[in-house]
Amino acid sequence: MNSYAVFLRGVNVGGITIKMADLKEALKSRPFSAVKTLLASGNVVLSSDLPAAGVKAEFEACLRETFGYDAWVVVLTADRVAALVEACPYPADDASTHSYVTLSSDTAVLSDLYDAGAALDGVELTRLGPEAMAWLAPAGGTLDSPFSKLSAKPKYKASTTTRNLRTLVKVRDAAAQLGAA
Known part of the structure; x- marks a missing residue:
């Protein structure tokens, strides 16, 4: 059994509202166990015998069938989430800046976004x-930041999602608990 973190894109913003209790209930019919939702921004940890691609396919199908929207998720193993948190050179808590991690299910799209952002x-x-x-x-200026505006473009919508580093730390910790159980 593998432990995964699933990051939903665009829920509870822009008119797509999903109560995390409803999401958890909908996922009961899928090949997942130990499902736990975190915060209201679409973060889920779960266990499954499926590979990551299978978790992604099942999860997106569940969202589309149950909640009726064109859903996209990024699925990472618990170990990978922990490695990304560890690799982040920015602080999780700082008074003057906020640290974010943009995740993607398409490495080419992320590379394009990275190159455009670096410019x-x-x-x-x-x-x-x-x-x-x-x-x-x-x-206090995240949504007005040049990179936030760039990453919100439609061409990145289907394969990227962004989380505050503090949120990623919470997801890492919850996913690690699944592996320890």
């Missing part, structure tokens, strides 16, 4: 691996 003035990015990059935004 922006004053943007600090760090590639953490083929599926993730970290970036900083000024406290």
Whole structure:
């Protein structure tokens, strides 16, 4: 049995509202166990015998069938989430900046986003691996930051999602508990 973290894109923003209790209930019919939702922004940890690609396919099908929207998720093993948190050079808590990690299910799309972001003035990015990059935004100005505006473009929508590093730490810790159980 493998432990995974699943990151939903675009839930509880932009008109797509899913109660985490409803999501957990919907997932009961899928080949997942020990399902736990974290926060209201679409973070789930679970166990499954499926490979990551199978978890992604089952999870997206569940969202589309149950909640009626064109759903996209990024699925990472618990170990990979822990490695990404460890690799992030930015602080989880800082008074002047917020640290974010953009995750992707398509490495080519993430590479394109990284290259476009690196070309922006004053943007600090760090590639953490083929599926993730970290970036900083000024406290209180995340949505107005040049990289946030770039990453919100439709061409990145289907394969990327962003989490605050503090959220990723919580997901890492919850996923690690699944593996220890």
